Amino acid sequence: MLPRLLPLLVLALNALAIPTASEKLDSRANAACTNPTVRKEWRSFTDQQKQDWIAGIKCLGSLPHDPSLFSVLPPPGQPFLNKSSTFYDDLVYLHIDVYPVIHFVGIFLPWHRWFLDLFEKNMRGKCGYTGPMGYWDWSLDADDITGSSIFDSNPVTGLGSFGPQSNGFHLTDGAFSDFILAYPKPHTLSRNFSDTPFALGRLQPTPWIVDEPNTSAKTVITPERVNKLVTGHTGDFVKFYTNLDSPEGFHTTPHLMVGGDMSDAAQSVNDPLFWLHHGQLDRMWWMWQNNHPSNKNAFGGGTIPGVLTKLTFDLFPAGMPPLAHKLTPLPNDNFGEHKRVRDLMDTEGGFLCYVYE
Structure with a gap:
């Protein structure tokens, strides 16, 4: 397994070196944030807002590939850039291409906060979306994950449920059942629920970092555990992040329990649930940052994954x-815009301008 991952280390080192030139960084001063938008839990969206958000994603999926997206060499085992794909596929591919250097490292939370902002700005700028951005508070569903209304089968306002085994776990309901995705090859969205996803070895390509493979998803995503995390580790970003993104933790568990496209570490952006799940993770960081003054600007960690x-x-x-x-x-x-960690530390810092309800 070690030789298989050595190319990831090389890619990580190269990726860190590429964007360090000062001319590639956006040096503009951040504007003042005087009227922050409010990000809301998906279930508090009106039916019209749900319909508009879904339409915004489909709009991105109807736009052509953006030639500014540049990839020299994809990570081992991942597809090459498909220039005949869509703008939404570009977002997927960006995550695929940089995933070795944005997971299990200090920039995980700032990078995904930037990625959520990139998604929002393109939804609004390219597709005219005017509604709220959202998050999925999966802690509300810990007692009955598959029964959650987040998996609504409504063909206009629903995100869809889980794909039947007879259809290869590809969705047959909801608004995204016919959503065509380019990576790793053309397909429709798939979901395959498991309450014990670690036992199935879904955490690829690094299953050996799992300590408790029989962990039940419903025991991880509870309100009590979320509250303990966002009110603990005062001033210690590394401990906060490590607990949020532990192998059997808040980041990986929802990804893997949903299964299908969401369970692939690199290609999970294929599933629109990605944006709502990472909205929840960003919300947890925001809650932690606002829980104590010493948390606000706390940051740390390494730049090379220790996997x-x-x-x-x-x-x-x-x-x-x-x-x-x-x-x-x-x-x-x-x-998208070239940014440093410091630009993503404050959701009301000017480059960003939002809060969570």
Whole structure:
């Protein structure tokens, strides 16, 4: 397994070196945030807002590939850039291309906060979406995950349920049942629920970092555990992030329990649930940041994933040296604005301008 992951380490080092040139960084001063938008839980959207949000994603899926997206070499085992795909597929591919350097490292939360903002700005700018951005508070569903209304089968306002085995777990209901995705090859959206996803080995390509493979998803995503995390680890970003993104933690568990496209670490953006799940993770960081003054600007971690072996991961769950810092640039494949960690620390800092309800 170790030789298989060595190319990821090389890619990580290369990706960190590429965007460091000062001319590639957006040096504009952030504007004042005087009227922040409010991000809402999906179930508080009106039917019209749900319909509009879904239509916005489908709009992005109808627009052509953006030639500014640039990839030199995809990560091992991942597809090459498909220039005949759609703008939504570009968002998927960006995540595929940089995933070795944005997971299990210090920039995980800032990068995904930037990615959510990129998604929002294109929904609004390219597709005229005017409604709220959202999140999925899966802690509300811990007692009955598959029975959650988030998996609504309505063909206009529903995100769809789970695909039947007879259809290869591809969706047959909801508004995205006919949504064609380009990566890794053309297909429709799939979901395949499991309450014990770690036992199925879904955490690829690094299943060896799992300590408790029989963990039940419903025991991970409880309101009590969320509250304990966002009110704990005062001033210690590394411990907060490590607990949020532990192998059997709040990030990986919803991804893997939903299954299908969501369970692929790189290609999970295929499922629109990705944006709502990561909205929840960003909300948890926002809640933690606002829980204590010493949390607001706390940051740390490494820049190289420690997943080469179980030992390196146990020693460096938030990434190995060199250390990340607030001037660390966020990799973006020349897609969207070039930003550093410091630009994403405050959701009301000017570059960003939003709060959570």
